[in-house]
Amino acid sequence: MTVLVFVDPAHPDGRLADPLSPQLSVLDQGLTRGDGVFESALYKGGSVRKLEMHLARLAVSAETLDLTIPPADAWRAAVKTAVEEYDAAARPGEEPAESVVKLIATRGPESSAAGSPHGTAWVTVSPAPALGQRQRETGVDVLLLDRGYDSTVAERAPWLLMGAKTLSYAVNMAALRYARAQGADDVIFTSSDGRVLEGPTSTVLLATRMQDADGNEVKRLITPTLETGILPGTTQGAIFAAAQEAGWELGYGPVVPSDLRAATAVWLVSSVRLLTPVNSLDGEAIGTDAELTAELTAMVNRVS
Ligand code: PLP
Structure with missing residues (x-):
């Protein structure tokens, strides 16, 4: 079951539409060029988690693409309409426990690119993929794959749109298919100069348990620096x-692959999948820590 609501200035609460019938122009540059931005948020227990962080990042991504998108209030209204409709459509007692709210904005049809102030913008709500929920429990086997850019490219080449959440995810999906064909579950990208970057749909976290001079336990949580051109993760x-x-x-x-191998535990985190332990890298087992996973999972579950 998917609910679709267009963000449409003529409909202040958003315009409901049928997700199973054609809705977009074949000339929409979101389709023909992947020219647009998006966000995926978790809808659980009646609330859209971190909606304000997603709206803020959507606005930054749009600015990076010089893309005009509807104001935050119009998105909020469309999201509200979409989740209300989604809840109303579910059979009582059969509501999915976890769902995904997607916010998508494109440059709109080619012919109206210059004249259309807002391109095309819509919200969907659908059940969250079961695989991600399972992998939270089982953990994932990960391949390190070269993204082909060095870790300073974001500053040197702003036209590459590093750090923006664009619709051009074909490369990210291809990396996942490549990993799965090799028997792995997921990917951590590295830069051509050997830095750890991010997953195709996740941020990398690593933790180390240490003792201070007085013998007290210190827990340190590390994530790759944003200067490497990765997406600023809202979950992170x-x-x-x-x-x-x-x-x-x-x-x-900076994080390098040997830091991942030396860490007490490593996770991939994202809004919908939440916190997924990494069990192995390139076929070799790495450290995992059920207690730290439980502690961080409790933190992520408290986020509203
Ligand atoms: N990095 C990439 C490339 C992503 O696509 C995502 C989410 O889909 C993330 C990181 C994690 O971001 P968030 O925690 O905001 O979902």
């Missing part, structure tokens, strides 16, 4: 805020 941001409050030390890369 929320976990870091909660971990800091809980007394963890925080650090931002």
Whole structure:
């Protein structure tokens, strides 16, 4: 079951449409060029998690693409309409426990590119993929794959749109298919100069348990630095805020593959999949820590 609501200035609460019948122009540059931006948020327990963080990142991505998108209030209204409709359409007692809210904005049809102030913008709600929910429990086997850019490319080549969440995810999906063909579950991209970057749909976190001079345990949580051109993860941001409050030390890369192998535990985190332990890298087992996974999962579950 999917609910579709267009963000449409003529309909302040959004315009409901049928997701199974044709809705977009074949000339829409979101389709013909992958020219657009998107967000995926988790809808669970009656709330769209971190909606404001997703709206803020959507606005930054759009600005990076010089794309005019509807104002945040119009998105909020369309999201509200979409989840209300989604809940109303579910059979009582059969509501999916976890669902995905997608916010998508494209440059619109080619012919109206200059004249259309807002391109095309819509919201969908659908059940969250079961695979991601299972992998939270089982963990994942990961391949390190070269993304082909060095870690300073974002600053040198802004036209590559590093760090924006664009619709051009064909490469990310191809990397996942490549990993699956090799018997792995997921991917961590590395830069051509050997830095750890991110997953195709996730941020990398690693943790180390240490002892300070007085013998007290210190837990340090690290993520690759944003200067490498990765997407600023909203889940990583929320976990870091909660971990800091809980007394963890925080650090931002550079991270190299040997850091992942030496860590107490490594996770892939994202809004819909939440926190997924990494069991192995390139076929070799790495450290996992059920207690730290439980602690960070509790933090991520408290995020609203
Ligand atoms: N990095 C990439 C490339 C992603 O596509 C995603 C999410 O889909 C993330 C990181 C994680 O971002 P978030 O935690 O905001 O979902």
